[in-house]
Amino acid sequence: MNKKILFHISFLAGLLALLASSCLAADISIKLEPTVIHISTFYNGSSVKLSGTIPAKAEAFIRLSGLDREIHLKKKGKVAGILWMNTGDVVFKDVPDTYMLLTSIGLKDEIDSPKSSLGFAALERQITIEPADNNKSFLFKEFVKLQRKNHVYLTDDNAVQYSTAANGMRTFAAVATIPPKMKPGTYTIEVFAVENGTVTGTATKTLTLEETGFPKQLANLAFNHSLLYGIMAVLIALVAGLITGVLFKGKGGVH
């Protein structure tokens, strides 16, 4: 009899724990400010304030990624024993244009750990390389170096700040710097609550970058009326060259 009661009690406790954890997972949230960034004539990058809640014992790992596409690369290697040059082409498929990882010191290892389900290792598993006989791991590492150099792949292991815990939850805050190189489009921002190396919950929001005003009109002309755009570019360059030439003559500089 006692055994039966004990079984019921432990069953109920388990059920409560499960309910509690699912409730906590549901409470994980992320908020962006702003959610839309306008790219106007004098735009030089921007920033987004990220905040939300995670379980008090967890740490936040934030991932911003987007605009998956195909990237064509040239591989470099040794030719004739001494010359370093391009030795072939390689195509990376399903690669995000931007990949930003923001976290706090406790989750520092998740960024580069080969076992991580959140950092660069997760990205490496997502992409495919053609031709497939290439050394994927090596090329991927070199590609990440290249993207880091171009400031479109960024990591910061000291970006997330936490408030004091209340009701088993705590708030996090971080600022994501949006480099001017980030292309217009929609990006995904995810926050992962990580507790003892395990992801206990996640929340997602989207960030949109859109061109407005002059950049929008010019891009429209260049992509949708390309011949007209080319002729216009040449004519304006010609006129600018002529005007400068005439102006200089006016000042008596050229005889």
Place this chain on the structure above:
Amino acid sequence: MFHMYLPIAGNSVNIFLIFGLGGFVGLLSGIFGVGGGFLMTPLLMMFGIPPTVAAATDSNQIVGASTSGTLAHWRLGNVDFKMGFMLLIGGILGGTLGVEVIKILRAMGNADFLINITYVLMLGGVGIYMFIDSVQGLRGSNAPAKKTTTPKKESTYAKILNALPMQTHFEKSGVRISLVLPLVFGTLVGVLAAIMGVGGGFIMVPVMVYMLRMPMHVVVGTSLFQILFTCVNVTIMQSYSNHTVDFVLALLLLLGSTIGAQVGTKISKKLKADQLKILLASLVLLVCVKMLTSILMRPEIMVAIKGGH
């Protein structure tokens, strides 16, 4: 505050930095009659412009800079239009041929190796020859006592030149050569330029000086005139086919480079032909050394985005 967003390049740039960059390359263009593509494209890439956009936009700004430069040189009586047109026809033929050659080379798989070797050999050869020649010229002019009027023995090259058909007098250049010659050299430079992915000004200038024996000041003006047409063609083609011309970037560069080209033309007028040659030779050798270093040293990153030069 001083940044501007470039919708085609997909990045923002400091307005004054690009203006200064344009001015610097325009100055070189005005002095030497080179388009400056071989300098501008790598510099733009350093400031975060994608290679394909850097190369195509550069052509757009060269249209402005070479218009301004040609105008200034034309006023000085330094443009040989007849020679320029012949070289241009050759250049167009050569460019078309070069694009086909590069397709075949790419299919064979060794294109990049050949491009790099062509680059280093051309730059090295032309640079060293020009350098030695102008040093000798400067020494000669510094020692006027040694100047004699004894005619030089006619070289084999000169004999071949005289034997060619369709001998024509090019008034501005003050030379009498066969019409075939600028056509052939124009084609050759066109092929090389297409293979190397540059305008070819820095090959065309030595060709005009040494192969066509034109006076240096006419060479600069005529080269700019020819470059103008090449770049008009490239700008329209790149805008139409690849959408890689960033007009805002080109305009910023233009503001600097057109002014630079005018100042350069004035400097060019003040310098002696041999001084001009030695400066251009040094510039060409510098690019050659940079190129050589880049292929002899292990790259920092073993992959690169495809496109550009």
